[in-house]
Amino acid sequence: MKPFEFYNPVRIVFGPGEMSQLGDLAAKHGARALLVKGKGPLEKLGVYKRAQEYLEKAGLIVVSLEGVEENPKLSSVYEGIKLCRENDLDIVIAVGGGSPIDCAKAVAMGAVDDGDVWDFFAQKRTPENSLPVGTVSTLAATGSEMSVHCVITNEKSQHKYATHSELHLPKFSIIDAELHTTVPKYITACGMVDTITHVGENYFAGDRNTPLTDRIAEGVITTVIGSESILDNLENIDLRNNLAWCATIGINGLTDLGRGAFEYGAHIIEHAISGKFDIPHGAGLAVVHPAWLYYCCEKDPSKFVTFAHRVFGICDADKSDSELGKAGIDALKQKYRDWEMPDSLKALNIDENSFEDIAEIVIADPDSFIADKQIVLDVLQRCK
Amino acid sequence: MKPFEFYNPVRIVFGPGEMSQLGDLAAKHGARALLVKGKGPLEKLGVYKRAQEYLEKAGLIVVSLEGVEENPKLSSVYEGIKLCRENDLDIVIAVGGGSPIDCAKAVAMGAVDDGDVWDFFAQKRTPENSLPVGTVSTLAATGSEMSVHCVITNEKSQHKYATHSELHLPKFSIIDAELHTTVPKYITACGMVDTITHVGENYFAGDRNTPLTDRIAEGVITTVIGSESILDNLENIDLRNNLAWCATIGINGLTDLGRGAFEYGAHIIEHAISGKFDIPHGAGLAVVHPAWLYYCCEKDPSKFVTFAHRVFGICDADKSDSELGKAGIDALKQKYRDWEMPDSLKALNIDENSFEDIAEIVIADPDSFIADKQIVLDVLQRCK
Numbered sequence: 001m002k003p004f005e006f007y008n009p010v011r012i013v014f015g016p017g018e019m020s021q022l023g024d025l026a027a028k029h030g031a032r033a034l035l036v037k038g039k040g041p042l043e044k045l046g047v048y049k050r051a052q053e054y055l056e057k058a059g060l061i062v063v064s065l066e067g068v069e070e071n072p073k074l075s076s077v078y079e080g081i082k083l084c085r086e087n088d089l090d091i092v093i094a095v096g097g098g099s100p101i102d103c104a105k106a107v108a109m110g111a112v113d114d115g116d117v118w119d120f121f122a123q124k125r126t127p128e129n130s131l132p133v134g135t136v137s138t139l140a141a142t143g144s145e146m147s148v149h150c151v152i153t154n155e156k157s158q159h160k161y162a163t164h165s166e167l168h169l170p171k172f173s174i175i176d177a178e179l180h181t182t183v184p185k186y187i188t189a190c191g192m193v194d195t196i197t198h199v200g201e202n203y204f205a206g207d208r209n210t211p212l213t214d215r216i217a218e219g220v221i222t223t224v225i226g227s228e229s230i231l232d233n234l235e236n237i238d239l240r241n242n243l244a245w246c247a248t249i250g251i252n253g254l255t256d257l258g259r260g261a262f263e264y265g266a267h268i269i270e271h272a273i274s275g276k277f278d279i280p281h282g283a284g285l286a287v288v289h290p291a292w293l294y295y296c297c298e299k300d301p302s303k304f305v306t307f308a309h310r311v312f313g314i315c316d317a318d319k320s321d322s323e324l325g326k327a328g329i330d331a332l333k334q335k336y337r338d339w340e341m342p343d344s345l346k347a348l349n350i351d352e353n354s355f356e357d358i359a360e361i362v363i364a365d366p367d368s369f370i371a372d373k374q375i376v377l378d379v380l381q382r383c384k
Numbered sequence: 385m386k387p388f389e390f391y392n393p394v395r396i397v398f399g400p401g402e403m404s405q406l407g408d409l410a411a412k413h414g415a416r417a418l419l420v421k422g423k424g425p426l427e428k429l430g431v432y433k434r435a436q437e438y439l440e441k442a443g444l445i446v447v448s449l450e451g452v453e454e455n456p457k458l459s460s461v462y463e464g465i466k467l468c469r470e471n472d473l474d475i476v477i478a479v480g481g482g483s484p485i486d487c488a489k490a491v492a493m494g495a496v497d498d499g500d501v502w503d504f505f506a507q508k509r510t511p512e513n514s515l516p517v518g519t520v521s522t523l524a525a526t527g528s529e530m531s532v533h534c535v536i537t538n539e540k541s542q543h544k545y546a547t548h549s550e551l552h553l554p555k556f557s558i559i560d561a562e563l564h565t566t567v568p569k570y571i572t573a574c575g576m577v578d579t580i581t582h583v584g585e586n587y588f589a590g591d592r593n594t595p596l597t598d599r600i601a602e603g604v605i606t607t608v609i610g611s612e613s614i615l616d617n618l619e620n621i622d623l624r625n626n627l628a629w630c631a632t633i634g635i636n637g638l639t640d641l642g643r644g645a646f647e648y649g650a651h652i653i654e655h656a657i658s659g660k661f662d663i664p665h666g667a668g669l670a671v672v673h674p675a676w677l678y679y680c681c682e683k684d685p686s687k688f689v690t691f692a693h694r695v696f697g698i699c700d701a702d703k704s705d706s707e708l709g710k711a712g713i714d715a716l717k718q719k720y721r722d723w724e725m726p727d728s729l730k731a732l733n734i735d736e737n738s739f740e741d742i743a744e745i746v747i748a749d750p751d752s753f754i755a756d757k758q759i760v761l762d763v764l765q766r767c768k
Contacts, residue, residue: 001625003399008392014641015387209622211607212629219599226595238593241385245596245642254638257398258629 002207002260008252010146011172014245016237019136019176022051022093023058029132029171030091032061034084036104038096039067042138045182051095051136063087065107068096071274071281072103074154077117080107084131094135097191098142098151098281101135105150105168108133121152121161123366130167138179140243141191141282143198143251145173153275160275162367175248177240185231189339190282191247192224196332197266197285198251204296204303206261217255218310220246225311231339266292268368269376272361279348286341287348290333291382294326295375301325345383355380386591386644392636394530395556398629400621403520403560406435406477407442413516413555414475416445418468420488422480423451426522429566435479435520447471449491452480455658455665456487458538461501464491468515478519481575482526482535482665485519489534489552492517505536505545507750514551522563524627525575525666527582527635529557537659544659546751559632561624569615573723574666575631576608580716581650581669582635588680588687590645601639602694604630609695615723650676652752653760656745663732670725671732674717675766678710679759685709729767739764 013021026033033055037048048064055062065080083089084107092111094104108131110117119125137145144150150168153160183191199217223246230239249255256262266289274284297304301321308314308328316324333343342348359376362368370376397405410417417439421432432448439446449464467473468491476495478488492515494501503509521529528534534552537544567575583601608630614623633639640646650673658668681688685705692698692712700708717727726732743760746752754760 001398001622001629003402005395005397007395010391012388012390014385014390018387209625211610211626212603212633215603215607216600219596219603223595223599238385241593241642242595245385249596249638254633258625 001209001258004257004260006253006257007166008146008169010169010252012146012175012248013172014175016176016178018174019050019179020054022134022136022174023054023060025172025174026055026060026091026093026134027058029134030060032087032089032091033063034080034089034092034104034107035062035064036068036080036092036094036096036100036107037064037066038100039069040096041182042096047095047138047179051093055093063089065103068100068103070099071153071160071278072099074118074152076103077106077110077152080104081110081117084111089131091132091134094133095138097137097139098144101137101142101144102150102152104133104135105144106152109150109167118154120163121154127163127165127167133168133170135170135173136179137173137175137244139183139187139191140180140240140247141194143195143247145170145175146248146252148253149251151271158276159361159365160271161365162271175244177237177244180240180244181235181237183234185234186340187280188234188243189231189341190280192228192243192282192339193286193289193336193341194282195224195243195247195250196221197289199255200289200293201264201266202256202259202261203307204293205263206259208303210258213255213257213259214306216249220250220255221311225335228335228339263369265296265370268365268370269358269362269379272358272365273350276354276358276361277348277350283342283348286336287343287345287383288379290329290336291379293329293332294382295379297322297325297329304328345380352384385593385642388641390637390641391550392530392553394553394636396530396559396632397556398559400560400562402558403434403563404438406518406520406558407438407444409556409558410439410444410475410477410518411442413518414444416471416473416475417447418464418473418476418488418491419446419448420452420464420476420478420480420484420491421448421450422484423453424480425566426480431522431563432479435477439477447473449487452484452487454483455537455544455662456483458502458536460487461490461494461536464488465494465501468495473515475516475518478517479522481521481523482528485521485526485528486534486536488517488519489528490536493534493551502538504547505538511547511549511551517552517554519554519557520563521557521559521628523567523571523575524564524624524631525578527579527631529554529559530632530636532637533635535655542660543745543749544655545749546655559628561621561628564624564628565619565621567618569618570724571664572618573615573725574664576612576627576666576723577670577673577720577725578666579608579627579631579634580605581673583639584673584677585648585650586640586643586645587691588677589647590643592687594642597639597641597643598690600633604634604639605695609719612719612723647753649680649754649763652749652754653742653746653763656742656749657734660738660742660745661732661734667726667732670720671727671729671767672763674713674720675763677713677716678766679763681706681709681713688712729764736768
């Protein structure tokens with residue numbers, strides 16, 4: 001096990017109906033709130049109205065940032081920063097999935113900085129301060145509600161870049177599965193893929209003596225797969241709770257500890273794709289992550305044998321490590337097909353002509369650990 | 385899954401040699417430190433000298449509380465509080481196992497309170513403030529370095545009582561397995577039993593739809609058992625790292641989430657025993673925990689079937705749930721025998737004459753969820 005530091009002071013308030021605590025929780029950290037709203041159906045469902053009421057009932061002044069899109073855009077971040085400054089706001093509250101939450105994190109970081117907030121994503125500067133952030137997470141997917149990560153798309157340059165900082169950890173996050181029951185099947189499946197990918201990337205990287213970290217990662221994946229009947233039963237609160245907690249634990253740091261590596265290869269490649277084509281992140285991962293794993297397994301199948309055995313019960317003394325490892329990835333890819341996720345870039349209307357561009361974007365990403373364009377092209381060929 | 389709140393802002397600094405960070409970490413939270421030292425071999429090994437040097441090098445004034453015993457006593461807590469007040473100390477640093485850490489937590493809570501600190505353990509009052517605490521954990525056992533728990537023995541009344549508060553969460557904990565390599569075999573095994581018991585109590589209680597919480601708990605137990613060769617190889621750093629991280633994760637809250645219960649039955653009974661007889665906590669648990677599990681399994685074996693299967697690979701279509709459940713507990717008890725842990729109270733020189741007294745102490749414990757003395761006597765009969 002490699003040395004590590006773990007620090008995650010997010011207060012998690014978990015349970016159906018717990019959104020009603022939003023006002024009291026927010027009031028502990030601020031008096032004048034920016035409410036960051038997504039572009040999805042939450043407005044229609046009355047969720048934003050309720051959020052505003054809870055905040056105002058607790059005495060907060062509320063200013064809204066409306067219409068944050070999927071793959072949240074830098075222009076929304078600039079708009080939020082402007083609102084914070086003009087209205088002297090002291091806390092940023094996101095209600096929604098990973099998009100408004102990441103937008104809120106970027107706004108909170110930019111609002112207390114004099115320069116261009118994109119500098120932090122381009123890794124020209126390191127953030128030193130942030131307004132407090134609170135969240136109500138309405139989607140089991142990015143785990144942004146308890147993570148150090150923040151991903152923003154610069155729509156002009158088509159770059160989707162990430163920052164990672166303790167400053168991005170929300171002061172509190174409410175995870176209220178009642179709000180998850182209206183998420184449609186396709187988006188639910190995208191979230192399941194995102195969660196599995198978060199723990200299923202670094203699992204294969206770095207130091208191999210990380211037995212508890214491995215067990216937690218496998219626990220997340222088996223629990224997501226064990227809850228797959230949600231796709232035929234979207235309103236089941238027990239299953240929604242399971243997926244919600246898996247998404248949160250899946251990227252709060254625990255499943256990376258001791259590996260001494262941070263190799264989210266499928267994420268780096270998918271960010272290049274969704275930054276350019278604006279596809280849902282989870283759908284992109286359903287294609288790219290298995291392809292990335294096939295590539296890694298060919299280099300060294302040993303950990304893939306463990307994965308195939310523990311997650312899918314695959315073991316066969318007559319088969320080679322390569323065959324067993326590949327069988328585990330096949331089983332994962334089959335799950336994604338069962339969940340009606342795309343199984344090729346073609347299914348996402350992305351053709352081979354763009355592969356060179358995508359590979360260039362990956363190599364240019366300051367967050368990328370992939371230095372060789374040929375590796376990206378190899379993986380993309382497996383995604384066709 | 386039941387609603388829950390999770391908040392654990394302890395900064396964990398994990399890795400061999402990381403003790404050298406003590407001074408810098410402490411200096412962020414205070415300038416005048418109480419250094420709480422255990423009675424064990426750390427003084428002889430020069431660990432306390434090093435701790436003092438790190439603290440002083442970072443500019444801290446250091447006053448020491450010497451000789452905190454196993455099952456830390458209220459008199460040590462009073463002495464520490466006095467030192468804090470006389471010397472105007474602003475941070476409490478514990479270096480050692482669970483005993484100095486729990487003592488430090490109690491001192492930190494008592495130093496900022498005008499009344500008797502025992503009131504909090506007797507649950508007459510609730511603590512509202514605490515000095516900051518930092519720890520260097522030198523033993524994989526209690527997990528106190530990342531837990532809300534604090535257990536102190538009132539040596540006059542022979543009561544060993546616990547408090548549970550967010551105030552007890554250290555600001556930072558250094559987990560440096562280099563310091564664990566000198567722990568003797570018997571104490572190492574006691575710690576392994578303590579860790580398994582922490583996750584193996586509540587596992588069987590409360591709500592049954594807690595799949596990820598269950599997987600994390602099972603991961604802790606299988607990792608401890610998978611690291612048992614440490615007992616023949618006490619200086620193995622990889623195995624020490626595994627046990628250390630299991631001990632910490634095993635009681636930082638994660639393995640209880642969503643159960644809506646807090647039923648540490650073996651702990652409540654063992655506290656009564658070790659409060660009265662001053663035996664090592666882990667050795668007491670090696671006897672009491674399996675007995676408690678046999679009692680619970682007779683009432684409802686269903687979860688025990690899962691435990692037997694997932695932890696010990698026990699499954700047999702011809703056997704009843706009761707038989708399978710019992711086989712899992714048998715396998716656990718056999719592990720404890722393999723590790724040369726006591727398997728009866730007799731082996732700890734405790735005879736049947738004391739059972740009535742022990743049962744009375746359990747029922748009087750304000751922290752106890754066991755209301756019927758007969759239950760305690762039933763469990764104790766299984767411990768003979």
